[in-house]
Amino acid sequence: MVEVTLWGSLSAVAGGKAKHDIEAKDIRELFRKLAEQYPGIEPWIDRGIAVAIDGTIYRDTWSKELPPGAEIFLLPRLAGG
Amino acid sequence: MNFDPRYSGRNFSSVGTRPIRPDGIDKVTGRARYGADFNMAGQLVGRVLRSPHAHALIKSIDTSKAEKLAGVKAVITAKDLPDLTDGDAAMYDILDNSMARKKALYDGHAVAAVAAIDARTARQALKLIEVDYEVLPHVTDVDEAAQHHAPLINDQVFTEGLEEKPAKPSNVTKRTQFGHGDVHKGFAQADFVIERSFKTEQTHQGYIEPHACVASVNPDGTADLWVCTQGHFVYRQHCAQLLGLEASKLRVTSSEIGGGFGGKTHVWAEPVALALSRKAGRPVKLVMTRDEVFRASGPTSATSIDVKIGAKKDGTITAAEATLRYSCGPYPGSWAEIGAMTAFACYKLENVKTVGYEVLVNRPKTAAYRAPSAPMAAFAVESVVDELAKELGMDAVEFRIKNAAQEGTRSSYGPVYGPIGIGPTLEAVKSHPHMKAPLKANQGRGMACGFWFNFGGQTCTDLNIGMDGTVSLAVGTVDVGGSRASLSLVAAEELGIDYSQVKAVVADTSSLGYNDMTDGSRGTFSSSMATISAARNAIKILKDRAAQMWDIPVEDVTWEKGHAIAKGEKYGNLSPLSLKDIAAASGKTGGPIAGHSELVADGAGVSFATHICDVEVDPETGSTRVIRYTVVQDAGKAVHPTYVEGQYQGGAAQGIGWALNEEYIYGKDGRLQNPGFLDYRIPVCSDLPMIDTQILEIPNPNHPYGVRGVGETSIVPPLAAIANAVSNAVGVRMTHIPMSPPRILAALDAEREG
Numbered sequence: 001m002v003e004v005t006l007w008g009s010l011s012a013v014a015g016g017k018a019k020h021d022i023e024a025k026d027i028r029e030l031f032r033k034l035a036e037q038y039p040g041i042e043p044w045i046d047r048g049i050a051v052a053i054d055g056t057i058y059r060d061t062w063s064k065e066l067p068p069g070a071e072i073f074l075l076p077r078l079a080g081g
Numbered sequence: 082m083n084f085d086p087r088y089s090g091r092n093f094s095s096v097g098t099r100p101i102r103p104d105g106i107d108k109v110t111g112r113a114r115y116g117a118d119f120n121m122a123g124q125l126v127g128r129v130l131r132s133p134h135a136h137a138l139i140k141s142i143d144t145s146k147a148e149k150l151a152g153v154k155a156v157i158t159a160k161d162l163p164d165l166t167d168g169d170a171a172m173y174d175i176l177d178n179s180m181a182r183k184k185a186l187y188d189g190h191a192v193a194a195v196a197a198i199d200a201r202t203a204r205q206a207l208k209l210i211e212v213d214y215e216v217l218p219h220v221t222d223v224d225e226a227a228q229h230h231a232p233l234i235n236d237q238v239f240t241e242g243l244e245e246k247p248a249k250p251s252n253v254t255k256r257t258q259f260g261h262g263d264v265h266k267g268f269a270q271a272d273f274v275i276e277r278s279f280k281t282e283q284t285h286q287g288y289i290e291p292h293a294c295v296a297s298v299n300p301d302g303t304a305d306l307w308v309c310t311q312g313h314f315v316y317r318q319h320c321a322q323l324l325g326l327e328a329s330k331l332r333v334t335s336s337e338i339g340g341g342f343g344g345k346t347h348v349w350a351e352p353v354a355l356a357l358s359r360k361a362g363r364p365v366k367l368v369m370t371r372d373e374v375f376r377a378s379g380p381t382s383a384t385s386i387d388v389k390i391g392a393k394k395d396g397t398i399t400a401a402e403a404t405l406r407y408s409c410g411p412y413p414g415s416w417a418e419i420g421a422m423t424a425f426a427c428y429k430l431e432n433v434k435t436v437g438y439e440v441l442v443n444r445p446k447t448a449a450y451r452a453p454s455a456p457m458a459a460f461a462v463e464s465v466v467d468e469l470a471k472e473l474g475m476d477a478v479e480f481r482i483k484n485a486a487q488e489g490t491r492s493s494y495g496p497v498y499g500p501i502g503i504g505p506t507l508e509a510v511k512s513h514p515h516m517k518a519p520l521k522a523n524q525g526r527g528m529a530c531g532f533w534f535n536f537g538g539q540t541c542t543d544l545n546i547g548m549d550g551t552v553s554l555a556v557g558t559v560d561v562g563g564s565r566a567s568l569s570l571v572a573a574e575e576l577g578i579d580y581s582q583v584k585a586v587v588a589d590t591s592s593l594g595y596n597d598m599t600d601g602s603r604g605t606f607s608s609s610m611a612t613i614s615a616a617r618n619a620i621k622i623l624k625d626r627a628a629q630m631w632d633i634p635v636e637d638v639t640w641e642k643g644h645a646i647a648k649g650e651k652y653g654n655l656s657p658l659s660l661k662d663i664a665a666a667s668g669k670t671g672g673p674i675a676g677h678s679e680l681v682a683d684g685a686g687v688s689f690a691t692h693i694c695d696v697e698v699d700p701e702t703g704s705t706r707v708i709r710y711t712v713v714q715d716a717g718k719a720v721h722p723t724y725v726e727g728q729y730q731g732g733a734a735q736g737i738g739w740a741l742n743e744e745y746i747y748g749k750d751g752r753l754q755n756p757g758f759l760d761y762r763i764p765v766c767s768d769l770p771m772i773d774t775q776i777l778e779i780p781n782p783n784h785p786y787g788v789r790g791v792g793e794t795s796i797v798p799p800l801a802a803i804a805n806a807v808s809n810a811v812g813v814r815m816t817h818i819p820m821s822p823p824r825i826l827a828a829l830d831a832e833r834e835g
Contacts, residue, residue: 007495008258009242009418047171052496056783060539060681073496076257078419080536080601081286081343081449081793 004030004072010049013040027051028062030072048077084614084680088780088787094642095573096786099723100580102566104337113337116293116309117368124295125154125196127357127367128203129350130210131377132185132192135219135443135751136232139181139212142193146209152202155361156210158193162356165325174412176323178446179352185214186234186411187443188752189376191350196357196365219443219751223408224385226252226442234411234441252441254413259421259494260434267400267432271391275469279461281800281818283383283408283745286450287738287763290339291374296354297364303330304355310335311345311559312598317590323352324359334589335559342735343449346600349378375756379448380745382407382416386461388424396475398484400432401425401493405458409439410446419454423797424462425493426532427503427689429486433493443751449600452533452793456736456800460818463529463801468814477528477805478511481691485530502715502779503530503689509775510691515711524697524708525810531690531797535790536601537682541594542611544572544619544676548668550661552576554615555588556608557596562731562792563724564604570720571609571786575616577643578660594679602790605720606781607682613785619676626670627658684783685790690714692733692798696806700829703822705741705807711773717781717789729795730772736799738764744819 004020011018015038024030030051035042050059052073058064059077066072107113144156159182166172176182181190193210197203218232225231231252239247242256268274294308304326310316313335321328338345354367369378385406392398403424407417417437424435470480485503492498510516510528520526543555554572558564565585573580597603620640627645628635631652639646644657667674695709712729719725742762746754755761780787804815807825813832817824 005495008260009256012242012244055492055496055499056684057496057534057687058683059536061683064683071497075422075495076415076418078415078422078534078536078601079343079346079449079453080534080603081346081451081453 002066002068002070002072004074006074007076010041010044010074013044014038024066026062026066027058027064030066050075050077086610086684086783086785088782089785093574095570095580096718096720097722098570099721100566102563103569103585104565115290115339116336119295119307119336120366121295121297121364124364124366125198125361126200126203127194127196127354127365128200128207129191129353129373130193130207131373132181132188132190133752134185134214134216135188135221136217136234137185137214138217139183139185139192140215141213143211144193147195147206150202150206150209152198153195153206154198154363155196155357156193156206157356157360161360162323162352165323172322175319175348178412179349187445189373189445191353191377194353194357196361221442221444221747221751223383223406223440223442227406227438227440234443238413238441253438254409254441255439257418257421257437258435261491262432264400264402264432264434268391270393270399272394273469273472274389274391275465275472276389277465277816279386279388279464279816281384281457281460283380283444284739284743285375285380285761286340286342286344287735287743288340288342288344291369291371292345292350292378293368294351294354295364295366296351296358298355298359302327306331306333306351306355307336308333308351309338309345311338311341311561311600313559314557314590314596315598316348316351319348320352320355324355332589332591335587338559338561341561342451343453343600344379346598347379347448371758372756375761376753377445379446381450382409382447382454382457384420384457386458388461388465390465390469392469392473394473396473396480396483398428398430401428401430403435403458403462405435406438406440407454408442408444408447410444411441412446414439414447416447416454420458422494423455423532424458427486427530428484428493429490430493435493444745451732451735451796455531455533455797456739459529459531459797460800460804463798464804464814464816467527467805478507481530482507482511499782500779501687501689502777505777505779506689506691506713506715509713509777510693513693513711513713515693515709518709520695523700523810524695525806525808526693526695527802527805527809528691528693529798529801529805531794532687533602533794533797534687535606535685536603537607537685538597538603539595540607540611540682541596541679542608542615543593544612544615546619546660546664546674548664550582550664552578552583554583554585554612555593556585557588557593558599558604558608559587561599561604562728563721564608567605567720567724568608568612571612572616575613576620576660577641602792603685606685606784606788606790609720609786609788610682610784611678611680614678614680615676617676618678619674622674622676623660623663626663626667626674629670630658630663630666631655686717686781686783688715688789688791688794690794690798692802694802694806696803696810698807698810698825700811703825705820705825707737707770707803709770711775712795713775713777714791714794715777715779715789716791717784718778718787719776720788722776725776725791726774728791729774732795733772733799734764734769736796737769737803740800740803740818740820742819742821744821
């Protein structure tokens with residue numbers, strides 16, 4: 001079980017809650033379970049969500065494991081120049 | 082990904098040295114081939130007809146006269162680019178931006194295009210195209226566009242991110258919010274609170290090379306595109322999707338690039354050139370004029386930002402709040418969102434809140450510009466931080482050091498930081514001789530901090546070892562800032578050979594797996610990771626070949642300093658085999674030797690910079706000269722320090738132009754009044770002082786060599802550092818960028834008038 005924090009706009013489509021306890025071993029499973037629980041989140045996942053694990057931002061490595069007790073923070077997937 | 086990206090703390094032989102750039106001779110002798118330097122047999126000249134109106138319904142387009150003109154081979158409108166986007170709203174916007182479908186949404190929006198045997202005929206043909214417009218009310222100012230009574234740009238847009246779905250459409254496409262703690266409580270604890278509003282005008286990346294491409298679509302469905310881009314694989318994906326081509330049949334070759342800075346991460350003319358070629362049955366070359374680059378490519382946002390920061394008497398910030406409104410052009414974007422995330426990222430804050438609003442305006446579609454959105458947010462925040470330090474009677478650097486984020490700090494955008502470099506950059510600035518140099522009359526000094534995320538992404542690299550022992554490295558990230566040199570250094574480091582033995586090239590889209598574009602300061606970070614991985618895979622093969630040559634088990638072979646070594650006393654008589662020895666024998670040991678890598682380079686470390694700037698302001702004319710400038714920035718590990726210094730200097734130079742002169746100026750008619758370098762003034766060498774640099778190296782734990790991105794962070798602090806310097810020089814807080822002479826004089830007059 002990991003505690004996941006959603007940024008402001010995303011929490012609006014996840015029942016208005018910023019913090020969620022999810023049983024997920026990696027980013028892929030985390031996204032799947034969030035989408036099962038909150039279908040409104042699916043378009044956001046399609047558009048791109050980055051996952052910060054203990055401060056390190058992962059944008060595409062969906063196989064990245066979520067260590068127990070790690071700080072998991074969802075962020076928008078941003079553009080660079 | 083079977084690759085361990087963790088930092089290993091190794092010593093370096095090649096990395097960190099400064100060999101001459103591999104593309105230097107070609108560039109100074111004019112041999113380098115840029116976008117407009119490519120030609121194909123039988124090619125036609127493409128030209129685009131653009132809307133003269135900021136906002137207009139396209140009632141009809143009559144191309145019949147143009148089609149009849151001798152020498153015209155194809156005329157296209159949006160009908161020749163049917164909507165194949167299948168509900169993908171972002172792709173539809175790219176399609177509509179390439180060629181207006183129902184409405185022209187800004188001055189310069191493409192409405193039709195021709196391909197003709199020469200430029201003269203193409204220009205004549207454009208004049209023969211008759212467009213019947215119904216001109217609509219327009220809005221170009223970000224604050225005006227956000228008002229309820231503003232002309233609506235898209236009546237299908239309802240503000241996202243509000244607690245309740247709005248009943249009416251709006252030009253405000255999205256609200257986003259970041260932060261933690263309770264800002265009301267924090268402000269109540271403050272002894273001093275400063276609150277100010279700021280504006281920044283829209284600027285262009287100002288790359289010297291205009292957009293250019295040659296497109297050739299064949300009847301069998303194959304196609305070639307030679308183009309100046311930051312990401313040829315992304316261009317392939319987008320163009321293939323927009324034109325209904327199979328991606329594998331569209332080969333995109335990137336040219337040398339005369340600057341991109343984010344502006345060449347987006348297709349503009351390329352789908353049009355392909356559509357013209359498809360219709361004409363001949364190659365089409367399309368080169369934007371400078372006027373078109375300004376009017377119809379993607380500048381950065383204009384912004385309007387409110388900042389409020391409170392602090393205790395001891396200098397502890399108790400609360401920080403910002404509301405940021407960013408223009409997106411006529412299509413939704415996420416520019417204010419990035420500003421909201423980066424605004425307070427330098428600081429350790431218990432109570433922080435940022436809210437971003439994305440605003441549609443009748444201007445060109447906003448595109449990324451080097452650390453997009455961060456410089457404007459930093460300008461507003463760092464101005465208030467400076468003013469608050471003064472109010473507290475604290476030194477500006479000491480105040481920032483006291484409140485700087487550090488490892489373990491919860492960032493203002495959410496996650497907790499790992500090892501970061503904001504503190505060290507501030508300490509370096511504090512002890513820098515620049516801070517103690519005397520100033521003369523009418524001169525002022527300013528300093529400011531900046532933050533950028535840096536990104537990684539999908540990356541694919543091939544490393545091929547020739548039979549003569551030289552190495553060719555094929556990468557898929559376009560070299561915008563010296564990555565061919567830095568990646569050659571990395572390959573040399575990993576293989577244990579000399580830099581001169583490695584030649585890096587940017588491969589076309591048919592020769593290598595997919596690569597994300599060179600953006601987010603990812604070129605060297607990502608492709609060096611893939612290069613290390615590819616080199617390690619090649620070393621496995623080299624060891625296997627050496628084992629064959631020696632007829633010993635491969636487990637007994639190690640790789641050290643460019644040589645295979647047979648380990649153990651029983652092999653005492655075996656001399657090491659060099660990479661060259663093994664390569665020479667490769668034909669008889671299993672054929673070519675190569676290393677390949679495909680990976681997602683994630684975990685790019687965030688980076689910070691602190692800049693110092695001295696200016697002199699002429700109080701009679703309001704003209705400002707930057708007389709001294711120093712950049713201190715964390716690079717993680719500077720692979721090629723000269724290029725890193727160049728990135729630092731380049732960011733500062735662009736920031737100086739943005740801060741003092743550059744500005745899109747629109748008339749009341751919604752038309753851009755200064756689409757050229759005579760009236761839109763970017764700094765030239767004589768405008769700039771020598772920009773001093775200091776590289777700090779706080780290793781990124783998620784890269785084997787500790788590399789962080791370096792290309793973007795350097796443009797984040799300049800607007801603020803220069804604004805603080807000008808404000809200190811004239812004794813008036815400057816709140817509107819650019820601080821052009823008329824704006825400075827107006828601020829001085831306003832101050833005098835009280």
